[in-house]
Amino acid sequence: MGDNQKQHLVLVHGICHGAWCWYKLQTLLEDAGYRVSNLDMSASGIDPKSLADLSTFPEYTDPLLNFMESIPSVETVVLIGHSLAGMNLAFAMEKYPKKVSLAIFIAAIMPDAINKPSFVLEEYFSRIPPGAFMDSHFPPFGRPENKLMAINFGPQYMAATIYSRSPPEVKIYRVDQMVKKILKMKKVKGN
Incomplete structure (x- = not known):
């Protein structure tokens, strides 16, 4: 495993996703000897918060900051x-x-380091043509x-x-990895 064993990689998902989106990469990295942590940001994936619980972007980033x-x-x-x-990483850095x-x-x-954190997002959305997000929705949340x-x-x-490039059916787990984790859990519990 070499030097890779000592490196700790922290995976942070993008917009409208959760930690689940890294499942293939996480398995490959762990198989290569890396230590991998995979986080759900607030109100994402299996995080119990809802958007109504959030008022700021730093609150959305709390799981990474707490980690x-x-x-x-x-x-x-x-x-x-x-x-x-990228915004979450910048806050943590x-x-x-x-x-x-x-x-x-x-x-x-x-x-x-010059503009406010939201500058890149504002620029991006100002250049998107109307209708580009097709059937997506943009609901308000937090304090008005x-x-x-x-x-x-x-x-x-x-x-x-x-x-658009994902196969219609994607195997969502690897049996060998699942069996290893189950056996490891049984050893920890003394079963």
Whole structure:
């Protein structure tokens, strides 16, 4: 396994997704000897919060910030984020610079040090032609004075753009990995 065993990779999902979206990559990385943590941001995946519970983007980022807080001060991680997760990574890098050895932005929003954090998103949405998001919806959430907006990707939009290259049927687990985890859990419980 070599040096890879010592690296701790933290995967952060993009907009309208959850930790589940990394399942294939997580398995490959773990098989290669990496330590991998895979987080759901607030109101995403299996996180119990709803959008109504959130008022700010930092609140959405809380699971990552709490995770970073829990890391011992002598440990560093590699943050990996996709899409909107670039914003989450930027918050974590700013708050915990000594705990981040590297950040990898995969087709992700990368805020700059000059403009406000939302600048990149505002620029992006200002250049999108009307109707580009097809059957997606943009409901408001949080306090009205914050003018927060969510996005719910519609099935037509997802099929045409996000998952256009995904096979219609994707095996959602690897039996060998599942068996290893079950056996490990039984050993821990003493069964």
